[in-house]
Amino acid sequence: MKILITGASGLIGQALTKQLNATGHTTVAAVRREPRRNDEVQWNPTTGEMSPSAFDGVDAVVHLAGAGIGDKRWTDAYKMEILQSRTLGTALLADTMASLDKKPSVFLSGSAIGIYGVRDDTELGEDAAIGTGFLADVCRDWEAASASASAAGIRTVLLRTGIVLSPKGGALKKQLPLFKLGLGGKFGNGKQWQSWISITDEVNAIIHLLTSNLSGAVNLTAPNAVTNSEFTRVLASVVSRPAILPIPSFGPKLLLGGELADALLFTGQRVVPNALVADGFHFAHPTLDVALRALLNK
Numbered sequence: 001m002k003i004l005i006t007g008a009s010g011l012i013g014q015a016l017t018k019q020l021n022a023t024g025h026t027t028v029a030a031v032r033r034e035p036r037r038n039d040e041v042q043w044n045p046t047t048g049e050m051s052p053s054a055f056d057g058v059d060a061v062v063h064l065a066g067a068g069i070g071d072k073r074w075t076d077a078y079k080m081e082i083l084q085s086r087t088l089g090t091a092l093l094a095d096t097m098a099s100l101d102k103k104p105s106v107f108l109s110g111s112a113i114g115i116y117g118v119r120d121d122t123e124l125g126e127d128a129a130i131g132t133g134f135l136a137d138v139c140r141d142w143e144a145a146s147a148s149a150s151a152a153g154i155r156t157v158l159l160r161t162g163i164v165l166s167p168k169g170g171a172l173k174k175q176l177p178l179f180k181l182g183l184g185g186k187f188g189n190g191k192q193w194q195s196w197i198s199i200t201d202e203v204n205a206i207i208h209l210l211t212s213n214l215s216g217a218v219n220l221t222a223p224n225a226v227t228n229s230e231f232t233r234v235l236a237s238v239v240s241r242p243a244i245l246p247i248p249s250f251g252p253k254l255l256l257g258g259e260l261a262d263a264l265l266f267t268g269q270r271v272v273p274n275a276l277v278a279d280g281f282h283f284a285h286p287t288l289d290v291a292l293r294a295l296l297n298k
Contacts, residue, residue: 003210010064012161019203063090066085067086094145097149113221117130119270157218158217160218186231187252188228195270
């Protein structure tokens with residue numbers, strides 16, 4: 001297959017591109033700057049510019065681009081950037097594909113489990129109602145922006161991704177130095193759920209969905225979510241260090257701002273990947289201990 005990828009330089013995009021190329025597929029990266037190689041095409045979500053020729057010979061599109069949720073404090077301006085970096089790009093891709101005479105057969109469009117809002121202990125499958133709050137609102141609008149692709153007959157999958165574990169980036173990379181020094185700890189009371197997935201399973205699930213018959217929302221999380229307290233215990237055990245002292249909320253809230261700290265650290269969702277499991281997807285890392293030991297070579 002020939003696969004167009006946005007966000008190809010990100011954590012998931014790099015791993016996905018590497019795996020696809022290694023298994024005989026052809027990948028093309030959508031970039032904002034002038035293309036420098038034959039495997040790049042230009043797009044500009046902000047101005048709505050993308051040539052239909054960017055899709056020449058493309059069988060599938062994987063859309064992963066978007067401003068980082070935890071990269072900056074949530075000022076009103078950055079919250080607008082988070083929203084528009086997702087909705088504008090998604091709509092541009094969907095509308096352009098819908099206008100083509102020869103359309104890609106599948107559109108895998110990024111989303112996130114934040115769409116479910118804060119739901120305490122409730123297990124959340126793909127049929128769960130959309131929640132409330134900033135991230136839920138962003139994800140709702142993000143997914144809605146893909147509608148024209150689906151209406152044009154393109155199989156559209158909404159990738160509701162959880163916390164992606166990789167030592168090369170994301171939350172795990174930030175946590176590892178502290179845990180290796182024995183300074184890691186649970187956030188607050190540690191009862192908040194963390195729905196995670198290893199980078200290996202994230203990439204494999206996306207590749208699985210390229211040729212699956214699934215459409216609509218698909219949860220990309222491991223089948224065994226854990227509380228933050230359990231995550232802390234397992235990570236400390238894997239790196240053979242203690243993790244005794246809890247991290248009170250005032251420090252992260254002072255550093256990140258209250259709304260961002262609550263969204264990323266002190267609340268969560270208990271998400272289950274019902275669609276993937278029913279579709280026969282095999283998780284290489286179904287439990288946290290197995291995932292962390294594989295990722296950290298322990």
